[in-house]
Amino acid sequence: MQLLASLAFAAIGFSSAAASSLWVTEAPAYVRPYLIERFAPAQAVAVGPQIYRFPVTGPSSGGAFSLISTAAPSSGDLGVLPHLHQTHYENFFCLKGGFQVWADKDDVGVNEARKLTVGDFGAVPSNTTHTFQLTEPNSEMTGVIQPGGFEDLFFAIATSNYTAPTMSPFNYTAWNASTGAGGDASEISALEAFDVYAQLDFIPRRDFVNGTAPSTSVWHDGPNELANDSSTPYFVAADYGPKYLYKGSAYEIVQPLITPLQGNGSFTMGTLTLSRPLNGSIPASITLANHTAFQVIEGGLTMEMSGETNTLFTGDVAFIPGGTAFAYWSLGVFAKVLYIGAGSETLDQLLLKNATSWEFAVFPTNY
Numbered sequence: 001m002q003l004l005a006s007l008a009f010a011a012i013g014f015s016s017a018a019a020s021s022l023w024v025t026e027a028p029a030y031v032r033p034y035l036i037e038r039f040a041p042a043q044a045v046a047v048g049p050q051i052y053r054f055p056v057t058g059p060s061s062g063g064a065f066s067l068i069s070t071a072a073p074s075s076g077d078l079g080v081l082p083h084l085h086q087t088h089y090e091n092f093f094c095l096k097g098g099f100q101v102w103a104d105k106d107d108v109g110v111n112e113a114r115k116l117t118v119g120d121f122g123a124v125p126s127n128t129t130h131t132f133q134l135t136e137p138n139s140e141m142t143g144v145i146q147p148g149g150f151e152d153l154f155f156a157i158a159t160s161n162y163t164a165p166t167m168s169p170f171n172y173t174a175w176n177a178s179t180g181a182g183g184d185a186s187e188i189s190a191l192e193a194f195d196v197y198a199q200l201d202f203i204p205r206r207d208f209v210n211g212t213a214p215s216t217s218v219w220h221d222g223p224n225e226l227a228n229d230s231s232t233p234y235f236v237a238a239d240y241g242p243k244y245l246y247k248g249s250a251y252e253i254v255q256p257l258i259t260p261l262q263g264n265g266s267f268t269m270g271t272l273t274l275s276r277p278l279n280g281s282i283p284a285s286i287t288l289a290n291h292t293a294f295q296v297i298e299g300g301l302t303m304e305m306s307g308e309t310n311t312l313f314t315g316d317v318a319f320i321p322g323g324t325a326f327a328y329w330s331l332g333v334f335a336k337v338l339y340i341g342a343g344s345e346t347l348d349q350l351l352l353k354n355a356t357s358w359e360f361a362v363f364p365t366n367y
C-alpha cells in the first residue's frame with residue numbers, strides 16, 4: 001500500500017509527505033528518523049553551476065556527519081580552488097557521471113589524482129590539500145563529511161538559492177564550460193572560520209593515464225586497499241575494494257570504504273550489495289546504538305522504520321537515529337546502497353562479525 005501510494009504521488013508530482021510521516025523535503029533541524037527524496041527541493045543552493053543539496057546535516061545527525069549532494073555539468077575548470085580542512089574528514093563518492101579528485105599530503109608522501117566514475121570513492125582526511133573537477137555532462141557527487149555541520153560553508157558562499165519547479169538536478173542555463181565554480185582567491189582565503197584553508201600554491205597534476213595520476217597507481221585494474229591509519233588519503237575503485245559476504249535473510253556483500261581504523265572511531269562508510277530476501281524469510285529488525293544513513297545507489301530499497309514501510313530509489317536517503325529499530329531489503333533482484341554510520345559500533349561492523357571474505361561484486365548463484 002505504501003509503495004502504491006508513494007508511486008502515485010511521485011507520478012503526479014506531489015511530495016510523498018502527505019502519505020507518510022517519514023518523508024521530508026528538508027533535513028530536520030533535530031535528530032529523528034526520516035527519508036528524503038533525491039533532488040528534494042529545500043535548502044538547495046547554487047555555487048556557480050553546481051547545485052548543492054543537504055540530505056543529512058549537522059543538526060539532523062546530532063553533529064555526527066553531513067551527507068551533501070552536488071549535481072553539476074562538466075566544467076573546463078576546477079570545481080573549487082585547492083584547500084584543506086584542519087578538522088573535517090571528507091569523502092567523495094561518485095553517484096553519477098564522473099569527476100576528478102586530487103589529494104595531496106606531504107607528511108604521508110601522497111600526491112595523487114583519480115578520475116572517479118560511478119561507484120568510485122576517494123577518502124580525504126583532515127589536513128589533505130584537495131580539489132575536484134566535474135568531467136561529465138550530468139554528474140552527482142555524494143560528499144560525506146565528518147563531523148557534521150560542514151553545510152554551513154555552502155549556505156555562506158552560495159551564489160543563489162536554487163528552486164526549480166521541475167526539480168531539475170541543476171540549472172543548464174547557468175552552464176558555461178569556460179567558467180568554473182572555483183571562486184576567487186580572496187573569497188576562498190576568507191573561509192577559515194568554516195575550516196577551509198586555501199592552498200593556492202598547489203598545482204593539480206594533469207598527467208592522468210587511464211584515470212589515474214601517477215599512471216603507476218592501481219586504478220580499475222587491480223585491488224585497492226584502505227589506508228592503515230586515519231590520516232592517509234586513498235582511493236577505492238567501484239568493486240575493487242575489500243569484500244565480505246553476509247548471509248542473513250538475504251545475501252549482503254559488505255564493501256567497507258571507511259572502517260573504524262580510517263574513521264578514527266568516529267564513523268564508518270561503505271556499500272551493501274543486496275539480493276532479494278531468501279524464500280519466505282523475513283528481514284531481521286536491527287537497532288544500533290548510533291546514527292546510520294543510507295543512500296540508494298542502485299535499484300530499490302524497502303525500509304521498515306517507525307511503523308511504516310517505504311521504498312527508496314537511487315539517490316534517496318534514509319536517516320536512522322541510534323536506538324531506532326529498522327529493517328531493510330532489496331525491492332528487486334539486486335540493490336546497492338551506501339551506508340554511513342556514526343561511532344564505531346556501526347551496521348557494517350555488526351554484519352562483518354558473521355561475514356566471510358568474498359572476492360566478487362555479485363552474490364552467489366545459490367542460497
Ligand SMILES: *[C@@H]1O[C@H](CO)[C@@H](O)[C@H](O)[C@H]1NC(C)=O
Nearest residue numbers: 085086087088125126127231
Ligand atoms: C591539522 O593541522 C593543524 C595545523 O597544523 C593541526 O592543529 C591539527 O591538529 C591537524 N589535524 C589533525 C587531525 O592532525
Ligand SMILES: *[C@@H]1O[C@H](CO)[C@@H](O)[C@H](O)[C@H]1NC(C)=O
Nearest residue numbers: 045155157158159160161162
Ligand atoms: C537563501 O535563502 C535564505 C533563507 O530564505 C536566505 O537567508 C539567504 O540569504 C538566501 N541566499 C541567497 C544566496 O540568496
Ligand SMILES: *[C@@H]1O[C@H](CO)[C@@H](O)[C@H](O)[C@H]1NC(C)=O
Nearest residue numbers: 162163164165171172173174
Ligand atoms: C538559471 O540560470 C539563469 C542564468 O544564470 C538564471 O537567470 C535563472 O534564474 C536560473 N534559474 C533557476 C531556476 O535557478
Ligand SMILES: *[C@@H]1O[C@H](CO)[C@@H](O)[C@H](O)[C@H]1NC(C)=O
Nearest residue numbers: 173174175176177178179180
Ligand atoms: C561564458 O564564459 C565566457 C568566458 O568567460 C564569456 O565570454 C561568456 O560571456 C560566458 N557566457 C555566458 C552565457 O555566461
Ligand SMILES: *[C@@H]1O[C@H](CO)[C@@H](O)[C@H](O)[C@H]1NC(C)=O
Nearest residue numbers: 208209210211215216217221
Ligand atoms: C591503459 O589502459 C589500456 C587498456 O586497458 C592498457 O592497454 C594500457 O597499458 C594502460 N596504460 C597504462 C599506462 O597503464
Ligand SMILES: *[C@@H]1O[C@H](CO)[C@@H](O)[C@H](O)[C@H]1NC(C)=O
Nearest residue numbers: 224225226227228229232234
Ligand atoms: C596495511 O598493513 C598491512 C599489514 O601490515 C599490509 O599488508 C598492507 O599492505 C598495508 N596497506 C597499506 C595500504 O599500506
Ligand SMILES: *[C@@H]1O[C@H](CO)[C@@H](O)[C@H](O)[C@H]1NC(C)=O
Nearest residue numbers: 125126229230231263264265
Ligand atoms: C583520533 O582521535 C583521537 C581522540 O580519540 C585524537 O586525539 C586524534 O587526533 C585523532 N586522529 C586523527 C588523525 O584525527
Ligand SMILES: *[C@@H]1O[C@H](CO)[C@@H](O)[C@H](O)[C@H]1NC(C)=O
Nearest residue numbers: 277278279280281365366367
Ligand atoms: C522458493 O519457493 C518456491 C515455492 O515454494 C520453490 O518452488 C522454490 O524452490 C524455492 N526456492 C528456494 C531457493 O528455496
Ligand SMILES: *[C@@H]1O[C@H](CO)[C@@H](O)[C@H](O)[C@H]1NC(C)=O
Nearest residue numbers: 064266267289290322342343
Ligand atoms: C556516536 O558517534 C559519535 C561520533 O560520530 C560519538 O561521538 C558518540 O559518542 C557516539 N554515540 C554513541 C551512543 O555511541
Ligand SMILES: *[C@@H]1O[C@H](CO)[C@@H](O)[C@H](O)[C@H]1NC(C)=O
Nearest residue numbers: 246247248350351352353354
Ligand atoms: C551472528 O551469528 C550469531 C551466532 O550464530 C547470531 O547469534 C547473531 O544473531 C548473528 N548476527 C547477525 C547480525 O547476523
